[in-house]
Amino acid sequence: MHPDELLDLIDKENEARSRWKHTIHICTAAGCLSCRSDALKEAFDKEVAAKGLAEVCAVKGVGCMGTCNAGPMVRIEPGGIHYGPVAPEDVSEIVMSLDGDPISRLLCKESAVFSSRQHKIVLENSGIVDPERIEDYIASGGYTALSTALATMSPSDVIAHVVQSGLRGRGGAGYPTGLKWTTVAKTGSRRKYVVCNADEGDPGAFMDRSVLESDPHRVLEGMAIAAYAVSAFHGYLYVRAEYPLAIKRLAKAIRDAERHGLLGNNICGTTFKFGVQIRLGAGAFVCGEETSLISSIEGNRGAPRPRPPYPAEYGLWGHPTLINNVETFANIPPIIRNGGAWFAKTGTEKSKGTKVFAIAGRVNNTGLIEVPFGITLREIVFDIGGGIPEGRNFKAVQTGGPSGGCIPAEFLDMPVDYESLASVGSILGSGGLIVMDDTSCMVDVAKYFMEFSRSESCGKCLPCRTGTPQMYHILGRISEGGGTRYDVQLLEELCDLLKNTSLCGLGLSAPNPVVSTLRYFKDEYEAHILDKTCPAGVCAMASGRMVRQ
Amino acid sequence: MNESARIVTFKMDGREIGAREDETILQVATDNGIFIPTLCYLEGLSAMGGCRLCMVEVKETSKLVPSCVTYAREGMEVITNSERLAKYRIMLLELFFAERNHICAICVANGRCELQNLTVNLGMTHVHFPYFYPRVPVDASHERFVLDHNRCILCTRCVRVCAEIEGAHTLDVMTRGMDSRIITDLNQAWGSSVTCTRCGKCVNVCPTGALSEKGKAVADIAVKKQFLPYLTRMRRGKQ
Ligand SMILES: Cc1cc2nc3c(=O)[nH]c(=O)nc-3n(C[C@H](O)[C@H](O)[C@H](O)COP(=O)(O)O)c2cc1C
Ligand code: SF4
Ligand code: SF4
Ligand code: SF4
Numbered sequence: 001m002h003p004d005e006l007l008d009l010i011d012k013e014n015e016a017r018s019r020w021k022h023t024i025h026i027c028t029a030a031g032c033l034s035c036r037s038d039a040l041k042e043a044f045d046k047e048v049a050a051k052g053l054a055e056v057c058a059v060k061g062v063g064c065m066g067t068c069n070a071g072p073m074v075r076i077e078p079g080g081i082h083y084g085p086v087a088p089e090d091v092s093e094i095v096m097s098l099d100g101d102p103i104s105r106l107l108c109k110e111s112a113v114f115s116s117r118q119h120k121i122v123l124e125n126s127g128i129v130d131p132e133r134i135e136d137y138i139a140s141g142g143y144t145a146l147s148t149a150l151a152t153m154s155p156s157d158v159i160a161h162v163v164q165s166g167l168r169g170r171g172g173a174g175y176p177t178g179l180k181w182t183t184v185a186k187t188g189s190r191r192k193y194v195v196c197n198a199d200e201g202d203p204g205a206f207m208d209r210s211v212l213e214s215d216p217h218r219v220l221e222g223m224a225i226a227a228y229a230v231s232a233f234h235g236y237l238y239v240r241a242e243y244p245l246a247i248k249r250l251a252k253a254i255r256d257a258e259r260h261g262l263l264g265n266n267i268c269g270t271t272f273k274f275g276v277q278i279r280l281g282a283g284a285f286v287c288g289e290e291t292s293l294i295s296s297i298e299g300n301r302g303a304p305r306p307r308p309p310y311p312a313e314y315g316l317w318g319h320p321t322l323i324n325n326v327e328t329f330a331n332i333p334p335i336i337r338n339g340g341a342w343f344a345k346t347g348t349e350k351s352k353g354t355k356v357f358a359i360a361g362r363v364n365n366t367g368l369i370e371v372p373f374g375i376t377l378r379e380i381v382f383d384i385g386g387g388i389p390e391g392r393n394f395k396a397v398q399t400g401g402p403s404g405g406c407i408p409a410e411f412l413d414m415p416v417d418y419e420s421l422a423s424v425g426s427i428l429g430s431g432g433l434i435v436m437d438d439t440s441c442m443v444d445v446a447k448y449f450m451e452f453s454r455s456e457s458c459g460k461c462l463p464c465r466t467g468t469p470q471m472y473h474i475l476g477r478i479s480e481g482g483g484t485r486y487d488v489q490l491l492e493e494l495c496d497l498l499k500n501t502s503l504c505g506l507g508l509s510a511p512n513p514v515v516s517t518l519r520y521f522k523d524e525y526e527a528h529i530l531d532k533t534c535p536a537g538v539c540a541m542a543s544g545r546m547v548r549q
Numbered sequence: 550m551n552e553s554a555r556i557v558t559f560k561m562d563g564r565e566i567g568a569r570e571d572e573t574i575l576q577v578a579t580d581n582g583i584f585i586p587t588l589c590y591l592e593g594l595s596a597m598g599g600c601r602l603c604m605v606e607v608k609e610t611s612k613l614v615p616s617c618v619t620y621a622r623e624g625m626e627v628i629t630n631s632e633r634l635a636k637y638r639i640m641l642l643e644l645f646f647a648e649r650n651h652i653c654a655i656c657v658a659n660g661r662c663e664l665q666n667l668t669v670n671l672g673m674t675h676v677h678f679p680y681f682y683p684r685v686p687v688d689a690s691h692e693r694f695v696l697d698h699n700r701c702i703l704c705t706r707c708v709r710v711c712a713e714i715e716g717a718h719t720l721d722v723m724t725r726g727m728d729s730r731i732i733t734d735l736n737q738a739w740g741s742s743v744t745c746t747r748c749g750k751c752v753n754v755c756p757t758g759a760l761s762e763k764g765k766a767v768a769d770i771a772v773k774k775q776f777l778p779y780l781t782r783m784r785r786g787k788q
Binding site: 284286301305306454455456457458459460461462463465466467468469470473490493497500501502503 | 596597598599600601604612613615618637640641644645647648677678679681702703721722724725726727728729
């Protein structure tokens with residue numbers, strides 16, 4: 001598709017849009033679909049047709065609006081009225097009220113506070129465009145970054161913008177994206193690959209899934225721009241098989257993009273070509289680790305190998321490979337559209353842009369949020385999250401999943417960025433954020449994550465393979481009332497060993513939940529060991545019943 | 550070996566050492582008579598970096614690096630033995646013992662076992678981690694060999710020799726974490742394997758008593774691993 005044809009298509013879309021007096025947006029991402037938003041959409045379709053409004057009122061399936069715990073969500077434009085939860089019985093009332101006042105009983109309480117502190121770059125289209133229609137994405141400015149890059153920028157110009165943007169990898173480690181692209185671009189090989197890491201193995205995380213379900217073309221566009229920048233002609237999207245809706249939408253998006261000449265040969269009428277294939281992962285956490293992911297795409301056992309050599313130099317089938325996370329790629333189109341300097345205006349000095357978080361746990365508003373770096377934890381938990389339910393006390397927030405740690409109340413006013421979180425013993429990770437109140441037991445939390453690491457360890461290296469079950473058993477003993485002070489010493493020894501000798505990131509960071517709870521909540525460990533009680537009333541002996549002496 | 554590899558000089562345990570840039574720290578150390586312990590590495594097989602015993606300190610960084618996959622670099626300073634390394638190595642050995650059922654007194658490899666020898670050499674005297682005592686089977690279905698999972702340390706030497714040298718790829722690893730097991734073909738009894746050529750290479754490289762030959766006296770089954778470098782050299786020469 002030539003840039004002119006893109007413009008024609010945008011005109012046509014806008015003309016169609018201008019005929020609509022009202023648009024009813026219904027969330028069709030997995031969260032709302034699980035509360036039958038598909039039936040809701042059908043009901044709206046029928047009602048609109050029955051009332052003879054089909055000419056002036058559009059019913060549109062869109063992606064995630066973020067307020068997942070109020071689903072199924074409906075938004076009415078113009079007006080930006082958020083309703084949720086909406087039942088099929090409410091449909092006719094909503095359609096009747098389109099020209100009148102909003103229905104107050106259905107208004108989504110969370111949406112106002114939820115959106116006030118947010119800043120959307122990655123999710124700018126989420127809940128707005130129909131993820132299954134490429135025309136909708138294009139009309140919202142999609143693929144202009146790719147066509148502009150191909151028409152007016154050299155690969156090194158593209159990389160210069162990414163470097164200038166200060167974007168860092170959103171998959172966990174926060175490695176500077178521009179630097180990674182530069183390395184891959186500089187390696188002299190005629191065969192290179194671009195890989196999108198959509199494995200998302202962290203328990204409770206659904207940021208990447210949501211982006212793929214809500215705006216799949218954005219990721220494809222980001223990958224194509226990356227391919228142009230590093231001169232790769234082939235790409236893989238590694239998605240876990242547990243994400244069927246994301247996979248279905250991606251497959252359709254790839255087909256549509258190919259049909260419109262935005263993927264495949266002669267992209268945007270130039271000589272540039274880039275093809276993308278989907279690869280399904282069977283759902284092992286370790287397959288998110290980049291060398292494991294490569295091994296899995298190659299058809300081998302998904303186990304990491306020692307790095308260096310890094311994939312940028314020696315990746316898929318031995319060729320230079322650029323691996324980035326879904327959210328990292330999703331940031332690329334706006335960076336190219338608006339320039340690296342524009343992006344760098346948001347965030348802190350070393351952490352630019354925004355971050356998508358999945359906020360869950362003991363907090364009033366759970367769901368998906370996107371906030372600028374530098375926002376404080378307090379703003380996230382108390383303003384956007386709406387505070388702790390039932391008037392209870394905040395205890396800690398767990399970030400970074402099984403590789404992260406628990407951050408206690410004293411750091412609530414700390415700005416959220418890569419360095420700050422690391423300085424208090426946690427990590428930003430991929431964006432899972434679990435809020436805990438005084439009903440959470442920190443020994444139990446540490447045990448939960450150690451159980452995860454233990455069962456997800458690939459078994460290739462000794463310290464992780466046998467160290468994680470050792471730690472899990474010690475934590476189990478403590479939580480059952482059979483722990484001794486010597487157990488704490490053993491735990492500390494094992495944490496140190498794993499942190500220093502494991503082969504890959506899983507084993508290297510598996511001790512973090514234990515280290516951070518020992519650091520900030522040692523008194524809880526002591527209560528379990530010395531007083532044989534669980535202060536939060538979670539563990540076995542809380543009921544006064546001692547399992548082991 | 551790459552003919553055009555440059556020569557680098559660096560320090561190892563305070564000694565000035567010259568090496569080719571395509572040699573690993575472990576190879577250089579061995580050539581210079583410096584002992585670095587390892588259980589999964591074997592000359593002639595690809596390195597897997599799994600046992601972590603060969604980790605060494607490098608001056609510029611606080612991170613430890615596995616010497617079997619780290620290449621010598623100009624000007625680097627390597628320390629192959631320190632109090633910190635000794636502590637970790639002993640803990641790693643202890644973890645091996647706690648992981649499966651290593652009962653040396655009744656093991657076919659008693660006296661010629663690399664795991665046992667290392668505990669003596671590195672000064673491990675007892676295991677201070679709880680034992681797991683997992684229930685693991687013995688596969689004695691092969692007419693010539695026995696695979697006793699109780700003694701297996703998952704070094705995958707057998708897997709690599711079978712795939713890389715014999716070219717059969719009969720052996721592999723199944724499941725993950727502590728449940729990892731060496732399997733033959735698609736987890737069938739070894740005796741019914743149609744790919745195994747009965748060459749015995751796997752038995753020859755196993756560092757413990759996990760793989761043994763039936764009906765041989767303990768003293769006769771000394772680990773024979775010299776054949777590997779020889780085979781690789783000869784094959785390369787022919788190409
Ligand atoms: C055990 C483990 C699991 C990981 N899982 C993921 C994952 O699910 N998704 C992801 O994007 N990165 C994951 N990573 C990080 C990747 O290895 C890699 O750093 C990332 O995909 C690079 O992309 P980025 O630079 O855009 O962040 C994982 C790392 C480790 C060690
Ligand atoms: S650290 Fe754990 S997951 Fe990583 S290679 Fe070692 S055993 Fe496998
Ligand atoms: S005997 Fe030879 S072919 Fe059979 S499993 Fe062992 S190494 Fe492989
Ligand atoms: S059977 Fe022997 S060679 Fe094979 S993995 Fe186990 S210990 Fe290593």
